[in-house]
Amino acid sequence: MKITLISRNSKDKFHFTWMTICLIIILFLPLLLGIGLYLKSKLLLDSTSVFDILFSKEWSPIEGKFGMLPFINSSLWVTIIAILIAGPICLFSAIHLTQYAKKSFLNFMHPIIDILSGIPSVVYGVWGILIIVPLVSKYIGPFFGKETTGYSILSGSIVLAVMITPFILNILIDIFQTIPKELQEASLSLGATKWQTIKKVILKKALPGIISAITLGISRAFGETMAVMMVVGNVTKLKYGVFQPGYPLPALIANNYGEMMSIPMYDSALMFAAFILFAIVLLFNFASRLLIIKYEREIK
Amino acid sequence: MDNDIKINIKDLNLFIGNKHILKNINISIPNKKLTVILGPSGCGKTTLLKTLNRLTDLYPEVKVKGNIFIDNEDILHTNKNITEIRKNMGLLSQQPYPLPMNIFRNVTYGLRISGRRNRKILKNRVEHYLKQVNLWDEVKDRLKDSASQLSIGQQQRLCLARGLAVDPEIILADEPTSALDPISSQTIENEFLTFNGNYTIIVVTHSLRQAKRIADYVIFMYLGEVIEQNSADEFFNNPKEEKTKEYLKGIFN
Numbered sequence: 001m002k003i004t005l006i007s008r009n010s011k012d013k014f015h016f017t018w019m020t021i022c023l024i025i026i027l028f029l030p031l032l033l034g035i036g037l038y039l040k041s042k043l044l045l046d047s048t049s050v051f052d053i054l055f056s057k058e059w060s061p062i063e064g065k066f067g068m069l070p071f072i073n074s075s076l077w078v079t080i081i082a083i084l085i086a087g088p089i090c091l092f093s094a095i096h097l098t099q100y101a102k103k104s105f106l107n108f109m110h111p112i113i114d115i116l117s118g119i120p121s122v123v124y125g126v127w128g129i130l131i132i133v134p135l136v137s138k139y140i141g142p143f144f145g146k147e148t149t150g151y152s153i154l155s156g157s158i159v160l161a162v163m164i165t166p167f168i169l170n171i172l173i174d175i176f177q178t179i180p181k182e183l184q185e186a187s188l189s190l191g192a193t194k195w196q197t198i199k200k201v202i203l204k205k206a207l208p209g210i211i212s213a214i215t216l217g218i219s220r221a222f223g224e225t226m227a228v229m230m231v232v233g234n235v236t237k238l239k240y241g242v243f244q245p246g247y248p249l250p251a252l253i254a255n256n257y258g259e260m261m262s263i264p265m266y267d268s269a270l271m272f273a274a275f276i277l278f279a280i281v282l283l284f285n286f287a288s289r290l291l292i293i294k295y296e297r298e299i300k
Numbered sequence: 301m302d303n304d305i306k307i308n309i310k311d312l313n314l315f316i317g318n319k320h321i322l323k324n325i326n327i328s329i330p331n332k333k334l335t336v337i338l339g340p341s342g343c344g345k346t347t348l349l350k351t352l353n354r355l356t357d358l359y360p361e362v363k364v365k366g367n368i369f370i371d372n373e374d375i376l377h378t379n380k381n382i383t384e385i386r387k388n389m390g391l392l393s394q395q396p397y398p399l400p401m402n403i404f405r406n407v408t409y410g411l412r413i414s415g416r417r418n419r420k421i422l423k424n425r426v427e428h429y430l431k432q433v434n435l436w437d438e439v440k441d442r443l444k445d446s447a448s449q450l451s452i453g454q455q456q457r458l459c460l461a462r463g464l465a466v467d468p469e470i471i472l473a474d475e476p477t478s479a480l481d482p483i484s485s486q487t488i489e490n491e492f493l494t495f496n497g498n499y500t501i502i503v504v505t506h507s508l509r510q511a512k513r514i515a516d517y518v519i520f521m522y523l524g525e526v527i528e529q530n531s532a533d534e535f536f537n538n539p540k541e542e543k544t545k546e547y548l549k550g551i552f553n
């Protein structure tokens with residue numbers, strides 16, 4: 001008896017240690033990543049002020065000018081527009097699937113959504129070139145009276161929106177499904193209509209979850225490289241406008257890293273671009289956490 | 301139809317997919333009396349309550365056949381607004397589900413939904429109904445706090461107040477005390493006894509002792525069928541059916 005007890009205890013201890021180590025790795029990984037990127041970009045930061053890098057439009061590595069504003073701008077625009085397109089679509093689809101559709105329909109949709117979120121991004125990129133780019137250059141652009149090649153911020157956003165839709169939708173469906181049916185029944189039995197119930201009870205209850213789903217979507221969209229790179233144009237001399245080509249940060253890094261490394265500080269500049277990417281995603285996540293905590297305090 | 305009958309269920313059948321859940325239910329529920337529904341787990345008690353409230357509409361896979369007359373109006377085949385029908389019935393579930401808002405808003409939810417916004421009247425109503433469920437003294441200083449901060453027993457009383465606030469004639473309660481501590485459950489039970497005579501109350505319970513304490517009328521269900529229904533006196537002292545006798549002896553439990 002005693003022996004098994006002891007051995008179980010030591011087993012528990014072993015598992016505990018093991019799990020703690022894993023946890024520490026998970027906690028330190030982002031930190032290490034951040035420090036690594038920072039150290040690598042130090043060379044550039046020593047010679048140019050952060051302000052100049054972040055807010056200058058001049059990108060000319062040969063002249064040693066590394067203004068990243070155009071890239072940051074492109075990244076933000078592509079992401080924001082993608083979320084503006086995907087967010088409402090996902091929200092309404094999730095409401096429909098969980099609140100109105102038959103269970104069998106949801107069961108049928110689940111694997112489809114999973115498949116969509118598993119498609120490699122290069123495939124979305126090809127699809128973007130074949131369908132979205134022509135659509136933008138032939139129809140959407142002219143409709144707004146703009147001339148465009150189609151390789152543009154808008155095309156990037158649309159492809160991105162399609163890509164993150166299954167991802168966000170999956171999370172939202174889970175969130176709506178965890179809201180107890182009884183809560184809805186309570187609201188209905190008090191004389192609320194179904195739509196009133198959704199607005200006043202379900203959305204309210206789901207709001208923290210919706211915020212995290214959107215944030216995860218943003219983080220994902222912000223870092224997405226391949227598919228966006230294929231349709232966004234990748235031009236460094238930027239003009240502003242959604243029908244103009246853009247050059248988001250991930251594309252900048254992916255296109256240039258490993259090339260032209262003889263140019264001084266080029267390598268360091270790309271690392272700094274990665275660092276910005278990392279920092280913005282981190283900030284987004286912190287901000288949404290704060291928002292959720294604040295909100296939960298209010299209703300909880 | 302008998303004037304003392306509030307709810308009359310005729311040949312009610314309910315299917316979920318191919319499963320026959322409620323089988324040929326015929327029930328008469330007396331007006332302004334407390335009716336208890338008894339029966340082993342899974343026999344369809346909750347489903348029956350939800351059918352009365354048309355909450356079954358929520359589930360597209362559920363098919364309902366038959367008639368449910370409430371005051372001679374067949375609520376399964378009516379042009380009347382379903383929200384009006386539901387508002388006529390307060391619902392109390394096994395676990396309290398406070399709405400995600402503060403205590404005040406929980407009680408006034410139904411009133412605000414039907415467009416009543418007058419602050420003074422709402423305040424007045426909140427006090428009235430919270431007093432009616434013996435919660436007022438405990439929460440009067442924190443009406444703006446979120447309802448989920450209350451204890452489970454308090455939440456259940458809040459849910460009762462919230463249901464009463466839309467002024468129903470019927471109260472449906474599905475094992476309303478099974479998740480509560482003895483004192484809270486005593487409070488709820490006493491409230492039912494106090495209300496009795498003013499509302500038509502239907503309570504599902506697994507506790508025979510509770511049933512004996514509160515019931516005027518008893519319905520016993522087994523595997524989706526109503527086996528026996530009778531006044532509480534007759535039901536407990538002189539059961540007719542073999543199944544009822546077994547149940548009362550505690551053989552199923």
Ligand SMILES: Nc1ncnc2c1ncn2[C@@H]1O[C@H](COP(=O)(O)OP(=O)(O)OP(=O)(O)O)[C@@H](O)[C@H]1O
Nearest residue numbers: 316319321339340341342343344345346347348359
């Ligand atoms: N959504 C559903 N899909 C399929 N079957 C269901 C569904 N809801 C209920 N049932 C089935 O209907 C039958 C009756 O369920 P119900 O919840 O009404 O029983 P109950 O008498 O309330 O039981 P308990 O005392 O355990 O609460 C059960 O056999 C249950 O499995």
Ligand SMILES: [Mg+2]
Nearest residue numbers: 345346347474
């Ligand atoms: Mg039940």
